Amino acid sequence: NAGVTQTPKFQVLKTGQSMTLQCAQDMNHEYMSWYRQDPGMGLRLIHYSVGAGITDQGEVPNGYNVSRSTTEDFPLRLLSAAPSQTSVYFCASSYETGEQFFGPGTRLTVL
Amino acid sequence: QKEVEQDPGPLSVPEGAIVSLNCTYSNSAFQYFMWYRQYSRKGPELLMYTYSSGNKEDGRFTAQVDKSSKYISLFIRDSQPSDSATYLCAMTGAGNNRKLIWGLGTSLAVNP
Numbered sequence: 001n002a003g004v005t006q007t008p009k010f011q012v013l014k015t016g017q018s019m020t021l022q023c024a025q026d027m028n029h030e031y032m033s034w035y036r037q038d039p040g041m042g043l044r045l046i047h048y049s050v051g052a053g054i055t056d057q058g059e060v061p062n063g064y065n066v067s068r069s070t071t072e073d074f075p076l077r078l079l080s081a082a083p084s085q086t087s088v089y090f091c092a093s094s095y096e097t098g099e100q101f102f103g104p105g106t107r108l109t110v111l
Numbered sequence: 112q113k114e115v116e117q118d119p120g121p122l123s124v125p126e127g128a129i130v131s132l133n134c135t136y137s138n139s140a141f142q143y144f145m146w147y148r149q150y151s152r153k154g155p156e157l158l159m160y161t162y163s164s165g166n167k168e169d170g171r172f173t174a175q176v177d178k179s180s181k182y183i184s185l186f187i188r189d190s191q192p193s194d195s196a197t198y199l200c201a202m203t204g205a206g207n208n209r210k211l212i213w214g215l216g217t218s219l220a221v222n223p
Binding site: 033090094097100102103 | 153
């Protein structure tokens with residue numbers, strides 16, 4: 001039981017490049033979410049999904065896209081990277097009662 | 112005003128001390144309350160989960176919820192250097208669609 005896995009662990013992009021952050025969970029959770037964490041800003045919700053085929057925006061969705069074609073996978077796409085997207089990104093999955101389980105994170109730097 | 116307020120610290124205590132960490136909130140609809148621990152350069156990990164009011168104990172950790180005061184606490188007894196981390200509170204309720212509302216986290220250092 002791997003829990004929540006994220007790849008890559010680290011990534012450096014140039015401004016304007018696109019990339020996909022991968023997230024997978026093997027706990028059969030319906031709810032999954034993406035956060036970014038910045039110093040002094042706490043965890044901010046980017047996008048979330050309540051089940052395969054259903055996604056919705058969180059607090060800071062601009063510049064990011066998601067899709068949920070299976071229960072297990074929830075990739076996050078950066079369309080055209082900007083320095084403001086330099087951050088640590090966490091994926092989480094959740095039971096119906098709200099407890100969320102986090103992946104190890106992806107540290108992204110945009111130059 | 113943020114929905115969840117948490118003093119960011121930092122909090123520095125000697126080994127063996129009792130630590131009290133707190134969050135206040137404004138939304139009376141919150142029913143599920145969580146504490147997460149986050150070590151440096153790691154993802155948050157669930158430490159305690161409480162439904163509605165009351166206390167919950169797990170080893171050296173005790174979580175308290177006072178819904179009448181909209182106040183939750185995490186107590187750490189006999190604190191250890193390995194408890195040095197950032198502690199985040201989170202909460203949700205019916206109608207939140209399982210979205211968690213987070214405190215900013217309190218940084219704790221336990222000194223040997």
